[in-house]
Amino acid sequence: MTTTNGAPPDAADLRKRVADLVAAHDPATTEQTEFLAARFDAGLAWVHFPPGAGGLGAPRALQTVVDAEFERLGSVPTHRDGLSIGLGMAAPTIVAFGTEQQRRRFLKPLYTGEEVWCQLFSEPGAGSDLAAVGTRAVRDGDSWVVDGQKVWTSMAHRARWAILLARTDPDVPKHRGLTYFVCDMTAPGVDVRPLRQLTGEAEFNEVYLDGVRLPDSLRLGEVGAGWKVAQTTLMNERVSIGGRPEPREGGLVGVVSELWRTRPELRTRGLHEELLKLWVAAEAARLTKERLRQQMAVGQPGPEGSAAKLSFAELNQRISGLELELLGTEGLAYDDWTFRRPEGQDPLRRGAGFHYLRTRGNSIEGGTSEILRTIIAERVLGLPAEPRVDKNVAWKDLPR
Amino acid sequence: MSESEPNLLYSDIEQELRAGVRELLAARCPWQSVLGRVENDAAEVTDLALWRELAAMGVAGLPIAEELGGAGATWRESSMVAEELGRAVAPVPFLGSAVLAASALTAVDADEEVRSLVSDLAEGRRTATLAVPLSTAPGSAFPALVRAGDRTLTGTVPGVVDALNADVLVVPAVGADGPGLHLVAAEETVRTPVVSLDLTRPLTEVRLAGAPAVAVASGDRAVGAVESALVAGAALLSAEQLGVAEWALRTTVDHLKERTQFGRPLGSFQALKHRLADLWVSISQARAVVRNAAGAVASGSPDAPLAAALAQAFVSGVAVTAAEEAVQMHGGIGFTWEHPVHLYLKRAKSASIALGTADRHRGRIAELVDLPPAP
Numbered sequence: 001m002t003t004t005n006g007a008p009p010d011a012a013d014l015r016k017r018v019a020d021l022v023a024a025h026d027p028a029t030t031e032q033t034e035f036l037a038a039r040f041d042a043g044l045a046w047v048h049f050p051p052g053a054g055g056l057g058a059p060r061a062l063q064t065v066v067d068a069e070f071e072r073l074g075s076v077p078t079h080r081d082g083l084s085i086g087l088g089m090a091a092p093t094i095v096a097f098g099t100e101q102q103r104r105r106f107l108k109p110l111y112t113g114e115e116v117w118c119q120l121f122s123e124p125g126a127g128s129d130l131a132a133v134g135t136r137a138v139r140d141g142d143s144w145v146v147d148g149q150k151v152w153t154s155m156a157h158r159a160r161w162a163i164l165l166a167r168t169d170p171d172v173p174k175h176r177g178l179t180y181f182v183c184d185m186t187a188p189g190v191d192v193r194p195l196r197q198l199t200g201e202a203e204f205n206e207v208y209l210d211g212v213r214l215p216d217s218l219r220l221g222e223v224g225a226g227w228k229v230a231q232t233t234l235m236n237e238r239v240s241i242g243g244r245p246e247p248r249e250g251g252l253v254g255v256v257s258e259l260w261r262t263r264p265e266l267r268t269r270g271l272h273e274e275l276l277k278l279w280v281a282a283e284a285a286r287l288t289k290e291r292l293r294q295q296m297a298v299g300q301p302g303p304e305g306s307a308a309k310l311s312f313a314e315l316n317q318r319i320s321g322l323e324l325e326l327l328g329t330e331g332l333a334y335d336d337w338t339f340r341r342p343e344g345q346d347p348l349r350r351g352a353g354f355h356y357l358r359t360r361g362n363s364i365e366g367g368t369s370e371i372l373r374t375i376i377a378e379r380v381l382g383l384p385a386e387p388r389v390d391k392n393v394a395w396k397d398l399p400r
Numbered sequence: 401m402s403e404s405e406p407n408l409l410y411s412d413i414e415q416e417l418r419a420g421v422r423e424l425l426a427a428r429c430p431w432q433s434v435l436g437r438v439e440n441d442a443a444e445v446t447d448l449a450l451w452r453e454l455a456a457m458g459v460a461g462l463p464i465a466e467e468l469g470g471a472g473a474t475w476r477e478s479s480m481v482a483e484e485l486g487r488a489v490a491p492v493p494f495l496g497s498a499v500l501a502a503s504a505l506t507a508v509d510a511d512e513e514v515r516s517l518v519s520d521l522a523e524g525r526r527t528a529t530l531a532v533p534l535s536t537a538p539g540s541a542f543p544a545l546v547r548a549g550d551r552t553l554t555g556t557v558p559g560v561v562d563a564l565n566a567d568v569l570v571v572p573a574v575g576a577d578g579p580g581l582h583l584v585a586a587e588e589t590v591r592t593p594v595v596s597l598d599l600t601r602p603l604t605e606v607r608l609a610g611a612p613a614v615a616v617a618s619g620d621r622a623v624g625a626v627e628s629a630l631v632a633g634a635a636l637l638s639a640e641q642l643g644v645a646e647w648a649l650r651t652t653v654d655h656l657k658e659r660t661q662f663g664r665p666l667g668s669f670q671a672l673k674h675r676l677a678d679l680w681v682s683i684s685q686a687r688a689v690v691r692n693a694a695g696a697v698a699s700g701s702p703d704a705p706l707a708a709a710l711a712q713a714f715v716s717g718v719a720v721t722a723a724e725e726a727v728q729m730h731g732g733i734g735f736t737w738e739h740p741v742h743l744y745l746k747r748a749k750s751a752s753i754a755l756g757t758a759d760r761h762r763g764r765i766a767e768l769v770d771l772p773p774a775p
Contacts, residue, residue, distance in 0.1 A: 245405050257769075257771060260771055261770060261771065261772075264772075264775065267772075267773070267774040267775065268774050269773065269774045271774075272766070272771070272773045272774055273762075275771060276713075276762040276763075276765060276766055276771065277762065279765065279769070279771065280710060280713045280714050280762060280765065281714070283689075283710055283714075284685040284686070284688065284689050284710070284714045285685060287408065287685070287688035287689055287691075287692050288684055288685045288687075288688040288689075290405050290408060290688065291408035291409070291687070291688040291691065294405075294407065294408055294409055295409060298409070302684075304684045307680070307681040307684045307685070310677075310681055311681055311685065370674070372677075373673065373674040373677035373678065374670065374673060374674070374677070376677035376680055376681070377667075377673035377674065377676055377677045378673070380677075380680060381649075381653050381673075381676055381677070381680060382653070382657070383653065383656060383657065383665075383667035383668065383673050383676065384657065384664070384665045384667050384668040385668060386668050386669075386670060387664065387668070
């Protein structure tokens with residue numbers, strides 16, 4: 001799958017491969033799954049993945065070239081709703097730690113969207129302190145028997161597979177007794193229940209695992225190496241910035257700015273001040289993300305990804321608060337408390353009350369803002385770690 | 401790179417230039433010598449010898465065309481240099497001479513006198529400044545503190561930057577036929593040093609009493625030249641503020657790694673860590689905003705006034721916070737004259753007023769993107 005001289009393909013070579021694929025499978029008439037399958041087979045799914053795993057062993061930075069070229073030639077975007085856990089987290093972990101057989105079984109249907117993935121990491125007792133998970137997996141011959149409860153699992157009700165972090169050895173310190181599995185969501189004993197949130201919707205689920213038998217062939221990485229495998233997953237969760245540039249006033253700030261322009265009767269002096277401060281902050285955040293995108297495009301990813309998540313969360317929360325105040329009387333009303341599963345809707349189209357409530361989650365999901373600040377302080381600025389009481393203590397002896 | 405967004409990265413050439421400037425400043429402008437200079441008479445604060453050395457590296461003439469003695473680069477490279485000058489709180493006439501005066505002069509029709517002045521500025525043979533109060537914001541009305549008569553100027557301009565050691569003043573003035581831009585030999589004016597908050601950036605009151613002047617632009621051209629100088633000034637000042645903020649963060653992080661209290665390094669306390677993390681986040685954002693402004697000014701984009709206003713509205717606050725946090729987190733030592741952090745605090749706070757406060761720049765943004773105030 002490399003060029004004739006054995007070197008990995010370059011940008012020009014990749015453009016030609018995209019053109020050839022589009023010529024053979026017209027995106028306008030080819031069914032989407034079929035088109036994506038062809039793209040996977042051509043090694044143009046993730047160009048930095050190895051041949052056979054949807055890639056060509058090319059530099060990671062060239063993926064943006066391939067995506068842009070596909071878009072230019074009229075193909076569908078690959079990051080479709082509901083697939084982000086599979087594409088962004090499961091796939092890179094399977095490539096890094098999976099066996100040949102696992103790669104062959106999972107990657108292609110994951111990429112085409114035929115199989116949806118979810119992530120069984122968080123638990124009621126292990127959120128930010130993920131290494132504290134208590135869900136047990138006990139060896140029984142060629143299988144593992146899993147018991148426990150997971151929470152905040154988006155897409156579990158549609159998922160065919162899950163990535164699962166479970167405790168296989170309670171007698172060693174918490175980071176060392178974990179093992180990483182692929183969980184079969186159709187296995188007996190998997191019970192998915194909707195978890196209704198403060199918005200009224202159920203985006204997430206609780207997942208109860210009761211005597212779930214998983215064959216050892218679904219283990220990802222060594223027994224006891226689960227924490228290391230999970231780090232790969234989490235790193236990929238935070239790096240997923242790329243794609244196209246965002247326009248000025250994209251997102252919530254655009255919604256509020258438009259409201260300000262079109263509803264002069266709502267304007268007050270104090271809110272004008274606040275709006276301008278947030279407009280400036282939003283533009284700074286947008287340009288920072290654009291700078292990170294440009295860095296990634298030339299193959300120099302920076303640590304600004306965690307900064308982007310932190311500031312995005314704070315900004316969204318402040319802007320949605322301003323939107324509600326600006327609306328006054330209308331801000332006292334809520335658009336819809338109906339219990340439902342919000343799939344594939346643009347949250348910007350919901351009401352101001354929903355924006356305000358949903359954005360409270362932005363500083364909690366995918367790592368709380370507090371944890372991110374600690375990570376920046378220790379890993380980027382090199383400040384000394386906080387003293388810990390859970391090091392070198394067996395997991396079973398930790399206070400819970 | 402997309403077509404609509406400026407390149408927000410640093411080029412390899414910029415990084416090389418940065419290394420050269422940083423090395424020279426480390427050797428010639430350590431903070432101990434800056435602190436020494438600010439204890440001198442006002443006239444000796446500015447380090448003209450250092451400025452000539454920097455000019456010899458091409459620093460003064462980066463955005464100026466090669467045929468005028470410049471380096472034929474752009475405001476992007478100049479902006480990167482401004483970061484280093486901020487990081488060193490270097491007392492050199494960069495803002496007045498290499499930014500405000502040079503930018504105003506390259507925006508007028510260049511006759512022989514202007515060409516020779518621009519080339520002298522680029523090579524560091526002479527320095528100049530724009531005779532407006534340093535607090536003037538882009539988008540303000542044309543300065544009317546000076547009246548133009550028959551080849552003479554009369555009026556008083558307070559708070560002019562880099563004027564005390566300047567050879568030439570570029571003076572906006574209003575005459576019978578409207579706004580104009582004039583050159584005046586600095587020795588023809590009465591210059592009184594102002595005791596300035598920023599010790600490393602001396603300000604001067606300039607009094608013109610029938611000073612002989614040469615008109616170099618009039619009408620819209622003069623108005624445009626002053627405006628473009630202020631826009632470039634705001635964009636470049638934000639780069640300097642970024643350098644100040646980066647110094648403050650770096651120095652504070654180093655201090656908190658070293659200093660021990662209650663049996664552990666201060667930097668291991670979460671209350672301090674999180675404040676530094678927040679600072680690092682805003683500085684990463686400031687960098688993108690500064691690069692955006694430099695790119696917009698360099699390309700003469702119609703977005704330049706917005707990009708410069710955004711830069712001042714955002715980055716000046718980041719620099720002030722960084723310097724204030726640095727003083728606080730250094731504890732008692734941070735409140736002393738002997739520690740350099742006060743030089744940065746004074747530079748940061750003064751710079752947040754220079755060329756317009758954040759509030760003024762937000763007001764400009766409101767006009768430019770149509771977010772009108774309440775009735």
